[in-house]
Amino acid sequence: MCRTREFVSRAVSGRSIVIAGLGILALDRWLKLIALNQHRIGHDSSFFTYFENDRLFGLIKFDQSAHLGISAVILSLIAGLMIFAKRRGALGLFRGGFFILLGGLGNFIDRIVYGPVIDYVRPHSLLPVFNLADVLIFTGMIVLIGTTMRVKSTKVDR
Numbered sequence: 001m002c003r004t005r006e007f008v009s010r011a012v013s014g015r016s017i018v019i020a021g022l023g024i025l026a027l028d029r030w031l032k033l034i035a036l037n038q039h040r041i042g043h044d045s046s047f048f049t050y051f052e053n054d055r056l057f058g059l060i061k062f063d064q065s066a067h068l069g070i071s072a073v074i075l076s077l078i079a080g081l082m083i084f085a086k087r088r089g090a091l092g093l094f095r096g097g098f099f100i101l102l103g104g105l106g107n108f109i110d111r112i113v114y115g116p117v118i119d120y121v122r123p124h125s126l127l128p129v130f131n132l133a134d135v136l137i138f139t140g141m142i143v144l145i146g147t148t149m150r151v152k153s154t155k156v157d158r
Contacts, residue, residue: 017095021102021136028106028132035120051129052116064115071108075101092147099140106133 039050055061062070078101085093110117110133119129 025102032118051119054116075104096140096143099136103133103136
């Protein structure tokens with residue numbers, strides 16, 4: 001049991017999480033270019049498609065400058081959360097914030113370069129289209145929720 005815990009601890013070390021996160025962000029950028037090029041030549045598929053998401057969080061439509069301003073404020077707040085978490089030694093909050101920040105940066109780059117966010121994965125016609133940056137954001141949220149639940153259950157146990 002102790003060896004398993006030690007292996008997991010090494011697997012989710014800070015350096016490996018940074019490398020994995022940056023790798024996923026790079027892959028997201030590359031897949032967005034592929035989706036854009038496939039769309040330009042008319043080769044969208046049912047699973048790998050091109051979709052311009054011009055709404056904030058997929059819900060609210062603003063003009064481009066408002067999108068950029070709101071996104072910059074949110075990314076700054078997340079960076080502040082990460083600094084706070086790092087100083088307090090809250091690695092779970094830091095890691096969750098890191099994934100959210102990376103995903104947010106991926107989508108923010110889209111807003112600067114293309115205007116809308118480029119989504120390209122559609123697993124089913126009834127499900128929304130998303131991209132790997134969205135997966136990073138979702139993963140970060142799961143890490144934050146898991147960390148918060150673990151902290152609360154530890155306090156209740158005491």
